Amino acid sequence: MTLTFNSEIYSQLLSQYQPRIIKTEEENEKFLETVEALLSRSDLTPEEDTLLELLVKLIEDFEDKHYQLNVSTPRSRLLHLMEVRSLEQADLVEILGSRDIVAKVINGELEITKQQAEALGKFFHVDTSLFILG
Numbered sequence: 001m002t003l004t005f006n007s008e009i010y011s012q013l014l015s016q017y018q019p020r021i022i023k024t025e026e027e028n029e030k031f032l033e034t035v036e037a038l039l040s041r042s043d044l045t046p047e048e049d050t051l052l053e054l055l056v057k058l059i060e061d062f063e064d065k066h067y068q069l070n071v072s073t074p075r076s077r078l079l080h081l082m083e084v085r086s087l088e089q090a091d092l093v094e095i096l097g098s099r100d101i102v103a104k105v106i107n108g109e110l111e112i113t114k115q116q117a118e119a120l121g122k123f124f125h126v127d128t129s130l131f132i133l134g
Contacts, residue, residue, distance in 0.1 A: 010047040019054050022062035031055050074112050074131045075105065081124050095119045 022028050038044060038052045072080075082092070092102045096116050104110035112120065112131045121128035 005046045013047055013051045022058050028062050031059055075108055077130045095123050
């Protein structure tokens with residue numbers, strides 16, 4: 001049995017839910033509730049499934065723009081590179097200058113300077129810009 005898409009029913013759903021570019025947290029919450037309600041049902045019509053896809057895309061776009069969860073920082077990049085190479089703070093003393101400076105950079109108390117970024121770039125064989133904010 002092939003399910004056919006009914007444009008008239010889809011138009012009614014669009015009219016009922018009025019999906020649009022999400023601009024506020026309240027709109028996002030409203031559309032999230034609609035998505036949850038649709039997902040809780042077992043037998044969606046092709047029109048409801050299409051509406052669900054549209055709402056999920058709108059929510060993803062809003063959340064990508066407003067909730068940048070995966071934004072990395074020079075510090076997080078440094079920590080990642082240290083972890084990957086199994087390095088300790090002591091391994092960076094020669095590069096950054098002193099134990100105190102290394103500890104403050106690792107703890108987020110000090111920003112990495114341009115000179116330090118260049119030294120870290122050479123040490124890790126990566127682009128210097130990874131260690132510079134901006």
